[in-house]
Amino acid sequence: MISLDELKFDGQGLIPAIVFDAEQHKVLTLAYMNRESLALSMERGLTTFWSRSRQELWLKGETSGNYQHIVSITADCDGDALLVAVEKDGPACHLGTDSCFTRPVWQSPEKGEFSLEGLYQLLQERKETRPAGSYTSYLFDKGLDKILKKVGEECTEVIIAAKAEDKRETVYELADLAYHLLVLMAQAGIEPEDVQRELASRHVIDHKVKQEKMV
Numbered sequence: 001m002i003s004l005d006e007l008k009f010d011g012q013g014l015i016p017a018i019v020f021d022a023e024q025h026k027v028l029t030l031a032y033m034n035r036e037s038l039a040l041s042m043e044r045g046l047t048t049f050w051s052r053s054r055q056e057l058w059l060k061g062e063t064s065g066n067y068q069h070i071v072s073i074t075a076d077c078d079g080d081a082l083l084v085a086v087e088k089d090g091p092a093c094h095l096g097t098d099s100c101f102t103r104p105v106w107q108s109p110e111k112g113e114f115s116l117e118g119l120y121q122l123l124q125e126r127k128e129t130r131p132a133g134s135y136t137s138y139l140f141d142k143g144l145d146k147i148l149k150k151v152g153e154e155c156t157e158v159i160i161a162a163k164a165e166d167k168r169e170t171v172y173e174l175a176d177l178a179y180h181l182l183v184l185m186a187q188a189g190i191e192p193e194d195v196q197r198e199l200a201s202r203h204v205i206d207h208k209v210k211q212e213k214m215v
Contacts, residue, residue, distance in 0.1 A: 004039070006075075006079055007075060008078065009080075014032040014033065014034055015034075015080060015082055016030060016080075017032065018082065018083050018084065019086055020085060024193065028086070028093075028099045028101075030100070032049060032050050033049055036050075037049055037050045037057050042070075044059075047068040047086060061089060064090065064094075066088065066090030066091055068088050070084060072084075073085075096189055098191045098193055103121075103124075104122060116182070116192060119179075120182050123182055136183065144187055147183055148184070150183075151184055154173065154180050157177075158177050
């Protein structure tokens with residue numbers, strides 16, 4: 001373990017703190033700490049930052065209830081940046097999203113890997129910016145009723161394809177349904193992690209062992 005004296009705070013007495021979800025291994029936010037907020041974070045086990053806009057200390061979750069319980073704090077090789085692993089009680093961003101990093105800027109068409117999480121982040125960006133000509137923007141512009149109608153239509157298409165035992169068509173329709181469900185989630189402010197946690201809560205392993213009667 002290194003001491004606080006070995007850390008390099010900038011001219012304003014601050015050091016950047018990259019906060020990430022210890023369970024999901026996802027970056028949540030970038031904030032700043034000074035010596036006092038860092039010491040308080042270590043003392044409380046809860047992330048405490050220095051607000052550059054308000055010029056005051058702020059305990060993450062003090063008003064929202066979305067506390068971040070610190071698992072570990074690690075300094076980089078130069079001692080001028082911190083990596084803070086946390087277990088969070090709720091969204092990290094003040095906009096209500098799981099992470100502050102939800103607005104794609106650029107992605108290599110050759111190297112970029114598809115993920116449902118990446119698609120969801122793109123849908124959130126579409127919801128905020130509403131670019132013209134985007135089908136996703138059209139759905140958000142029309143609102144909840146239109147989105148629900150599309151979800152219902154895609155459910156029907158899945159049923160028809162599956163009943164026909166057409167695997168290729170079923171996969172195609174399932175993809176359409178998954179897309180519209182993600183749009184619905186973005187509209188309702190539901191994160192993929194919310195669904196994952198609900199599924200995890202239902203995952204029960206039966207440890208009972210059937211015993212045979214000995215005659």
